[in-house]
Amino acid sequence: xxxxxxxxxxxxxxxxxxxxxxxxxxxxxxxxxxxxxxxxxxxxxxxxxxxxxxxxxxxxxxxxxxxxxxxxxxxxxxxxxxxxxxxxxxxxxxxxxxxxxxxxxxxxxxxxxxxxxxxxxxxxxxxxxxxxxxxxxxxxxxxxxxxxxxxxxxxxxxxxxxxxxxxxxxxxxxxxxxxxxxxxxxxxxxxxxxxxxxxxxxxxxxxxxxxxxxxxxxxxxxxxxxxxxxxxxxxxxxxxxxxxxxxxxxxxxxxxxxxxxxxxxxxxxxxxxxxxxxxxxxxxxxxxxxxxxxxxxx
Amino acid sequence: xxxxxxxxxxxxxxxxxxxxxxxxxxxxxxxxxxxxxxxxxxxxxxxxxxxxxxxxxxxxxxxxxxxxxxxxxxxxxxxxxxxxxxxxxxxxxxxxxxxxxxxxxxxxxxxxxxxxxxxxxxxxxxxxxxxxxxxxxxxxxxxxxxxxxxxxxxxxxxxxxxxxxxxxxxxxxxxxxxxxxxxxxxxxxxxxxxxxxxxxxxxxxxxxxxxxxxxxxxxxxxxxxxxxxxxxxxxxxxxxxxxxxxxxxxxxxxxxxxxx
Numbered sequence: 001x002x003x004x005x006x007x008x009x010x011x012x013x014x015x016x017x018x019x020x021x022x023x024x025x026x027x028x029x030x031x032x033x034x035x036x037x038x039x040x041x042x043x044x045x046x047x048x049x050x051x052x053x054x055x056x057x058x059x060x061x062x063x064x065x066x067x068x069x070x071x072x073x074x075x076x077x078x079x080x081x082x083x084x085x086x087x088x089x090x091x092x093x094x095x096x097x098x099x100x101x102x103x104x105x106x107x108x109x110x111x112x113x114x115x116x117x118x119x120x121x122x123x124x125x126x127x128x129x130x131x132x133x134x135x136x137x138x139x140x141x142x143x144x145x146x147x148x149x150x151x152x153x154x155x156x157x158x159x160x161x162x163x164x165x166x167x168x169x170x171x172x173x174x175x176x177x178x179x180x181x182x183x184x185x186x187x188x189x190x191x192x193x194x195x196x197x198x199x200x201x202x203x204x205x206x207x208x209x210x211x212x213x214x215x216x217x218x219x220x221x222x223x224x225x226x227x228x229x230x231x232x233x234x235x236x237x238x239x240x241x242x243x244x245x246x247x248x249x250x251x252x253x254x255x256x257x258x259x260x261x262x263x264x265x266x267x268x269x270x271x272x273x274x275x276x277x278x279x280x281x282x283x284x285x286x287x288x289x290x291x292x293x294x295x296x297x298x
Numbered sequence: 299x300x301x302x303x304x305x306x307x308x309x310x311x312x313x314x315x316x317x318x319x320x321x322x323x324x325x326x327x328x329x330x331x332x333x334x335x336x337x338x339x340x341x342x343x344x345x346x347x348x349x350x351x352x353x354x355x356x357x358x359x360x361x362x363x364x365x366x367x368x369x370x371x372x373x374x375x376x377x378x379x380x381x382x383x384x385x386x387x388x389x390x391x392x393x394x395x396x397x398x399x400x401x402x403x404x405x406x407x408x409x410x411x412x413x414x415x416x417x418x419x420x421x422x423x424x425x426x427x428x429x430x431x432x433x434x435x436x437x438x439x440x441x442x443x444x445x446x447x448x449x450x451x452x453x454x455x456x457x458x459x460x461x462x463x464x465x466x467x468x469x470x471x472x473x474x475x476x477x478x479x480x481x482x483x484x485x486x487x488x489x490x491x492x493x494x495x496x497x498x499x500x501x502x503x504x505x506x507x508x509x510x511x512x513x514x515x516x517x518x519x520x521x522x523x524x525x526x527x528x529x530x531x532x533x534x535x536x537x538x539x540x541x542x543x544x545x546x547x548x549x550x551x552x553x554x555x556x557x558x
Contacts, residue, residue: 013447014445014446014449015445016446140448140451141448141451142448142451142454143448143450160450164448177484179450207484207487209487215490215494216490217487217490218488219485219488221484221485246483246484246485248299248374248409249409253299253374253375254375254376256376257376257379258379258380
């Protein structure tokens with residue numbers, strides 16, 4: 001058992017966690033307890049800048065006719081590339097679409113599964129991923145119990161777990177509740193769920209609202225898909241976001257009021273954030289996995 | 299999946315419950331029937347009785363008393379928004395002030411989850427159900443989440459406590475014909491315009507309303523047995539002092555009788 005370990009001691013009640021998100025949004029200096037954690041040094045890494053050519057692909061919207069809606073998510077299981085692998089736009093129905101692709105030499109699907117299970121256990125684990133814009137992360141007690149349950153394969157630990165994230169996606173700090181799902185519950189055709197078309201997956205649906213929420217604030221839904229497959233250039237990571245959609249009865253449903261579109265700033269902001277946080281991820285994951293990989297405690 | 303809007307209201311000053319319910323059914327209901335909106339169903343639940351808080355509370359902790367719940371179902375969120383925010387204000391949206399104390403409305407946008415029961419009505423029985431599988435008494439249980447509990451855990455804990463309570467309440471287990479958990483959709487967070495329109499100040503938030511059906515009002519005691527067992531759960535997930543339940547009578551305003 002891991003009684004009284006930092007992984008368990010991090011637990012806050014919903015009320016206390018919610019109250020803590022505003023201070024976290026200011027990204028305060030690490031506490032003495034956090035400084036003492038063996039992975040604190042990563043917080044002070046120099047953060048690599050994204051490839052300018054890659055980031056430039058997020059300067060302007062792509063052709064919406066070449067983008068796909070979430071009802072076509074299974075196209076991601078086709079061999080080869082889709083028409084848009086890097087880009088963003090508003091779909092004709094107002095939803096926001098984001099695609100991004102990264103290649104990770106020296107990274108395996110097992111490393112991805114470990115990271116997505118390991119990092120939600122403490123604020124600092126999330127902050128070291130991308131210090132400029134990551135404020136913190138909390139799990140519920142039942143979510144934490146599942147994440148720490150060693151009888152569940154790492155690839156499945158997050159299924160049904162909600163990450164309560166505080167993060168800035170270039171439109172100010174938000175609290176985002178990310179409901180992680182199995183690929184089946186997300187809507188993928190499991191008869192096609194096999195290598196070499198897919199190696200692993202992390203995704204689900206989220207609700208985002210500013211940490212300075214008022215009565216007029218909008219709580220915005222989105223579907224998030226990180227799907228990985230092996231390639232000669234290393235593990236290929238393909239991201240898709242469909243902003244303005246939620247899952248209803250297991251199916252994607254556009255949840256924007258008629259005539260409303262997801263603001264361009266929000267779509268482009270998340271697209272650019274995604275490039276930045278996963279550029280950092282590419283160099284950081286192999287190192288931290290070598291030090292802590294395969295286990296939950298640190 | 300259909301989405302529902304459930305609005306619990308109480309009568310405006312100067313009206314008796316009977317006057318309020320008569321106006322709601324015959325005047326407001328008629329206006330709603332005449333609205334050109336795309337709606338799956340519109341059902342009114344007129345309150346027969348109910349209880350707010352617990353026996354341990356010395357006094358009510360918020361506005362108690364509800365006289366009706368209206369439940370509007372739509373095929374999807376966009377249909378609901380078209381109905382709630384039409385290009386020109388609807389007659390129904392202007393009518394509420396004549397019968398309801400609008401600033402105390404409780405509005406929940408919810409999606410349904412069917413909860414299995416041990417003894418659904420096995421066959422058509424005109425002496426019991428209104429339509430196949432549904433009893434004549436509907437109990438609407440508004441359960442406020444304990445503010446220390448995360449939503450995802452609250453739903454899990456309620457489900458565990460619900461099953462335990464039915465084990466401890468054999469009369470309820472035997473008599474419960476149908477149970478539906480109406481889980482609040484996060485889209486509901488964006489109802490600022492409605493709150494402004496109704497001058498609602500910090501309305502209470504209910505993350506779930508559970509509907510229980512029994513054959514007739516005579517089985518109301520079964521729910522009482524159940525709810526006491528539920529409140530006695532060792533699982534902490536609800537603020538029982540701000541929770542309440544309503545015994546209701548169903549009035550169909552718009553709905554085709556479901557095919558069995």
